[in-house]
Structure formats: C-alpha cells, structure tokens
Amino acid sequence: MSTTLPTADALSNELQALQPQHIELINESMNHAGYFEGKESHFKLTIVSEAFEGKRSVARHQLIYGLVAPLLTSQSGQVHALAIHAYTPTEWQGQSSDSPLCAGQNKE
Numbered sequence: 001m002s003t004t005l006p007t008a009d010a011l012s013n014e015l016q017a018l019q020p021q022h023i024e025l026i027n028e029s030m031n032h033a034g035y036f037e038g039k040e041s042h043f044k045l046t047i048v049s050e051a052f053e054g055k056r057s058v059a060r061h062q063l064i065y066g067l068v069a070p071l072l073t074s075q076s077g078q079v080h081a082l083a084i085h086a087y088t089p090t091e092w093q094g095q096s097s098d099s100p101l102c103a104g105q106n107k108e
Contacts, residue, residue: 007040007071007078014067015047021089022048028083041080048092060086 008025015023024046045064052060061084071078 005040008043010071011043011045011068011079011082014071015045015064017067018047018049018051018063020047020049022046022092040078042083043079043081044083044085046085046087048087048089050089052086052088057086060084 005027008027012023012025015025024044026044027040028042028044029040047064051063055063064082064084064086065072068079068082072082
C-alpha cells in the first residue's frame with residue numbers, strides 16, 4: 001500500500017529552492033477539528049538553510065510564504081496552517097518546537 005501526501009510533497013518541492021540542510025515537514029492535521037483520513041491542512045515545518053543568514057524571523061517567514069503561497073491561498077484550499085521554525089546552520093541544534101494549539105483542538 002502506498003501512502004502519498006501530495007500537499008506535503010508539493011510544499012517540500014517548493015522549499016528546495018532554499019537548499020535546506022535539514023527539512024522536516026509534519027502533517028499535524030489529525031490534531032485539529034474536522035480531520036478525516038488523508039487530510040493535509042495543518043503542517044509544522046522545521047527548516048535549516050543558509051538562506052536565512054542575516055534575516056530576522058519575519059523575513060524568514062516571508063521568504064517561505066513567498067515560495068509556498070499557491071498552496072496557502074484560500075482558493076486552493078490546501079493548507080490552512082503552517083507553523084514555521086526556520087534556523088540558520090549555526091542556530092540549529094536539532095531542536096523541535098511545539099506547534100500552537102488550533103481553536104478547534106482538544107475541545108470536549
């Protein structure tokens with residue numbers, strides 16, 4: 001059985017423009033309201049690239065958003081949320097940050 005994640009693959013492909021030394025893209029959709037099997041709407045991205053040298057967090061996020069914008073638009077309906085953790089190689093310590101809670105998460 002093959003498991004394909006077309007949205008995750010598309011995100012990863014676009015991010016290759018940053019020549020990342022490390023990239024981890026986790027589909028966290030199952031932690032959010034309205035989840036169904038195969039849904040790809042919420043992601044956590046950890047990325048390490050020299051392209052972030054000399055850039056503040058906002059500029060790093062803008063760079064990433066510029067690359068993946070077609071997947072984030074309301075018209076495509078593909079990605080609802082992208083938690084970004086962007087590091088330079090000297091900042092990267094193998095850390096993994098938690099994603100923020102969604103408004104529909106953990107409701108009883």
